[in-house]
Amino acid sequence: MDKPLIPEYLMDYLEGLVPSRPPEMQAMEAYAEKIDFPIVGPSCGALCYQMARMTGARRIFELGSGFGYSTAWFARAVSENGGGEVYHVVWDEALSQQARRYLEPLGYNGIVRYQVGEAVEALRKTSGPFDLIFNDINKEDYPKSLPVIAEKLRPGGVLIVDNMLWHGQIFDAANKTPATEGVRKLTQMLTSDPGWIASLIPIRDGLMIACKK
Ligand SMILES: C[S@@+](CC[C@H](N)C(=O)[O-])C[C@H]1O[C@@H](n2cnc3c(N)ncnc32)[C@H](O)[C@@H]1O
Numbered sequence: 001m002d003k004p005l006i007p008e009y010l011m012d013y014l015e016g017l018v019p020s021r022p023p024e025m026q027a028m029e030a031y032a033e034k035i036d037f038p039i040v041g042p043s044c045g046a047l048c049y050q051m052a053r054m055t056g057a058r059r060i061f062e063l064g065s066g067f068g069y070s071t072a073w074f075a076r077a078v079s080e081n082g083g084g085e086v087y088h089v090v091w092d093e094a095l096s097q098q099a100r101r102y103l104e105p106l107g108y109n110g111i112v113r114y115q116v117g118e119a120v121e122a123l124r125k126t127s128g129p130f131d132l133i134f135n136d137i138n139k140e141d142y143p144k145s146l147p148v149i150a151e152k153l154r155p156g157g158v159l160i161v162d163n164m165l166w167h168g169q170i171f172d173a174a175n176k177t178p179a180t181e182g183v184r185k186l187t188q189m190l191t192s193d194p195g196w197i198a199s200l201i202p203i204r205d206g207l208m209i210a211c212k213k
Contacts, residue, residue, distance in 0.1 A: 005168050006204065011043070014203060018042040024106050028069045039069040040136070040162055044204050048134065048160055051209065052077030055158055057131035058084030063119035063145060064137035065090045068099030068112075074134065075108035086112050087126065089119040120145045128152035136162045140178035142186040150195070153212045159196075161186065165206030 004011075021029070021042065032039040040048065052060060052074055058081055060074045065088040078084045086108075088099055096116045103112055115122045119137050123145075133149050135142065142161065149159055166183045169175045190198040190210050198210035 005165055005206075006202065011204065014043040015041070018046045022106060024102055025069070025072055028067065028072065028102055031067075032069065037066065038163075039066060040073075040207075041204055044162065044207055045070060045073040047201070047203065047207060049073040049077045051158055051160060052132055053080060055131060055156075056081050057158070058082065059130045060085070060132045060134065061087040061089070061123055061126065061130045061152065062134045062136070063089055063123060063149075064135065065095075065099065065119075066136070067095050068102050070134060070136065071099060071112060072103060072106060072108065074132070075103065075106070075111045078111055079108065084111065087115060087122070088112050089115045089117065089122045091116065091118055120148055123152055124148050126152070129154035130157060132158045132160070134160045134162075138179065138182075139163060139166060140182040142182040143189060146186060146189055150212060155212055157212050159190075159208075159210040159212065161190075161208040161210070163205045164200055164208040165202060167205060 058078060060078060062071055065071050068088060071086055071088045074086045078086055090096055093116050096114050103109055130152050131154060133153050135145055153159060164183060164187060166180055169180045170183055190196050195213050196210045198208055201207045201209060
């Protein structure tokens with residue numbers, strides 16, 4: 001795609017509606033911008049936070065957590081919901097350590113459970129149920145993650161998946177990369193299985209929000 005999917009003025013408008021974040025979160029946003037690291041950003045982060053608050057989530061599992069920006073939004077929601085757990089799972093030890101350094105001054109290290117390893121395997125080995133699961137792993141692995149997610153999410157629980165527009169690559173019929181096919185396949189799985197209620201929200205790179213019936 002030559003043109004950005006979401007016009008810049010619209011993204012700027014949406015991000016301008018998000019109340020200002022604590023300095024540590026602003027530092028994470030600036031760092032992601034500087035090194036071009038793909039975080040969910042303020043508008044999707046705020047929607048994740050809102051979903052977690054609306055559902056009163058106390059146990060959240062993140063697959064593919066990076067240096068903890070999305071984790072900060074979820075940990076804030078869980079803290080305001082009365083406390084609980086947010087699993088931060090990434091396979092890079094350095095990112096896990098970096099997340100600890102960012103999240104500690106925010107006061108979230110008592111809530112966040114850090115795991116270093118492959119995220120789908122980590123979820124498989126962790127006792128459920130979870131109220132909310134957030135998926136941001138490599139896109140080719142999206143389809144294989146769904147059965148494990150479905151097993152660990154409580155009925156009525158919420159699944160949020162990032163990058164479901166995949167920078168517009170899903171619209172290019174000639175694009176058959178494993179990542180693009182992974183996004184297409186998960187979209188089809190979530191929207192055709194009667195066990196899920198799913199909507200694709202076209203902000204930033206597309207957030208799929210699904211509820212397990
Ligand atoms: C898109 S970034 C995460 C951004 C984060 N969710 C945020 O918004 O702040 C995904 C991270 O997860 C890691 N990752 C990708 N697939 C993974 C997997 N299957 N298991 C563990 N980590 C994974 C990547 O190396 C990267 O550091």
